[in-house]
Amino acid sequence: MPADNKPDSRPEFSRPRVVEALSHKHPTGFDEAPTPDEAEALRALLGLLGLRKFRFTGEISPLRRDEWALRGTLGASVTQECVVTLEPVRSRIETEVLIHFVPPAKMDDTMEERDFDETQEPLGEVIDLGLIATEALALALPPYPRKEDAVLDMPDSSDDGADEKPNPFAALATLKDKLGKPQ
Template structure:
């Protein structure tokens, strides 16, 4: 059986060929997936694949194009029961050698959020984890989960209803009361 090559978790820019793309495929093992799940605050990652390539863009810039596939398990925001989400999306990053940055100048959010400053290495694990974090649902919810009304108050005190909590509910009551007095 041929020996499996260890997966590269980062690519050294100086070693990347200018005239062809460099392929990569990350498939983290159980322990790595568990660490990533803990870092992201989710229950588990059953599957995680990051498959793509890096190629030169001009003389100094590089473009990463990959496919992120994952099966993630998060807690439902209503019931706290596990919710499984399947993620399958394209990831693209443009690593720019010289990005203008003046720390004294007020910076605006760039329109192209795929641009990043190029360093000596392209950290594939970081790009994969960041893409996964952005792809996960912010509020995972089971299809059958329903919000019910809950009323909380001190013993012997009538709980406030949603209608009473509205900012103009008191004014409406006052208007009605004044209208009856006329």
């Protein structure tokens, strides 16, 4: 923590673009990758064993005077723990990112269920490409990484039943009987 005892609120990977500085005539391209320190911070944030070849490329295009479209491709090589063996599992992530930035007032108008557009995001003063890339990576990670040959050994259910757990409803029935009978 910083000396003032407040948590550090800076994102692990930030590449802000000021909306007013974007061209209204043609798309603004981008090609972003984290520094080694940022990659390490992202690895820790996402609970990864490893993060390599992280790159976010694309463009921000004007749609209307106050609306923008971001189209990009995110690529990364990640290493996670296998959910069965806890051994490292490597995966290549390649995902497309599409976001339609609109003024917050227009978001309220289109939030009816029939018109809901999951690509819409409220437009602020800044579009942070690093935060967008971090979110896209988090959503694209395999939720249950597993080595190809990993096998989960399950106990045989045809045992003699010695380890059988008591039925909680049987215990409730016994309690009901005890409470229902006068002493």
